[in-house]
Amino acid sequence: MPKPLVAILLGSDSDLPIMAETVRVLNDFDVAHEILVSSAHRSPERTAHYVKSAPRRGVRVFIAGAGGAAHLAGAVAAGTTLPVIGVPLPGSELNGLDALLATVQMPPGVPVATVAVGKMGARNAGYLAISILALGDRRLARRLEAHKKKMAAEVEERSSRLPAALRRILSSK
Numbered sequence: 001m002p003k004p005l006v007a008i009l010l011g012s013d014s015d016l017p018i019m020a021e022t023v024r025v026l027n028d029f030d031v032a033h034e035i036l037v038s039s040a041h042r043s044p045e046r047t048a049h050y051v052k053s054a055p056r057r058g059v060r061v062f063i064a065g066a067g068g069a070a071h072l073a074g075a076v077a078a079g080t081t082l083p084v085i086g087v088p089l090p091g092s093e094l095n096g097l098d099a100l101l102a103t104v105q106m107p108p109g110v111p112v113a114t115v116a117v118g119k120m121g122a123r124n125a126g127y128l129a130i131s132i133l134a135l136g137d138r139r140l141a142r143r144l145e146a147h148k149k150k151m152a153a154e155v156e157e158r159s160s161r162l163p164a165a166l167r168r169i170l171s172s173k
């Protein structure tokens with residue numbers, strides 16, 4: 001088993017369907033990772049202990065996804081100088097706005113790189129972790145560049161399909 005470079009913490013196993021998107025991105029780039037449930041509020045000691053021990057196993061970037069009063073990413077950032085990415089998750093009565101504010105509003109000196117709410121953010125957390133790792137990994141940097149080029153080519157391809165799509169829309173009732 002390769003050493004995990006990225007640690008993904010979930011506030012609850014109920015967060016897995018969304019945070020699986022982070023895993024999908026890391027898998028696409030063959031980035032080794034580990035994933036666990038640990039809550040800022042319900043298991044603060046487990047979280048603090050994990051954050052201290054993870055770098056010894058090779059972890060270089062933390063990703064934390066949580067909903068509601070989402071302090072997990074902040075609790076991780078409190079215990080490390082490694083980069084921490086926070087994914088605010090929806091599902092509460094406030095649809096993730098609570099998690100967004102709780103994750104993003106960190107005090108100076110304890111940053112959390114907060115991505116978008118939900119699946120889009122979960123995917124971007126993976127990409128951002130890869131960007132950070134790519135600073136010291138040329139092979140990964142090249143794969144990220146290739147991915148960007150592929151996205152740009154896809155935009156051109158979609159654009160080229162517009163005239164036909166427009167004709168279909170305009171000719172239908």
Ligand code: RP5
Nearest residue numbers: 011012014015066067068089
């Ligand atoms: C948060 O509360 C978790 O991250 C999850 O998004 C939410 C609900 O957790 P469960 O009640 O499903 O365990 O701490």
